[in-house]
Amino acid sequence: MLQLIKLLHTIIWAFLTGLIFFILYAAITGAITTCTWAAIGLVLAECIVLLFNGWACPLTAIAGKYTAVCEDNFDIYLPL
Numbered sequence: 001m002l003q004l005i006k007l008l009h010t011i012i013w014a015f016l017t018g019l020i021f022f023i024l025y026a027a028i029t030g031a032i033t034t035c036t037w038a039a040i041g042l043v044l045a046e047c048i049v050l051l052f053n054g055w056a057c058p059l060t061a062i063a064g065k066y067t068a069v070c071e072d073n074f075d076i077y078l079p080l
Helices: 002-029 033-053 058-063
Strands: none
Touching: 002 033, 002 058
């Protein structure tokens, strides 16, 4: 189960990171479209989730239930 949570967390992280770069690209090129506003809305939604969860990803708490080792990045497939 921990591997599934890590995979899901990594996919969500990559998606949101991609959205941030998309927003930056759209701003630099001046190509602001409905997709840009949707991306901004999704990033703001993630910020709200983090805000109401004490600036921690909710998946971290869920992953913590499946392991005793809670080192940095224990809940995501990213290098330290």
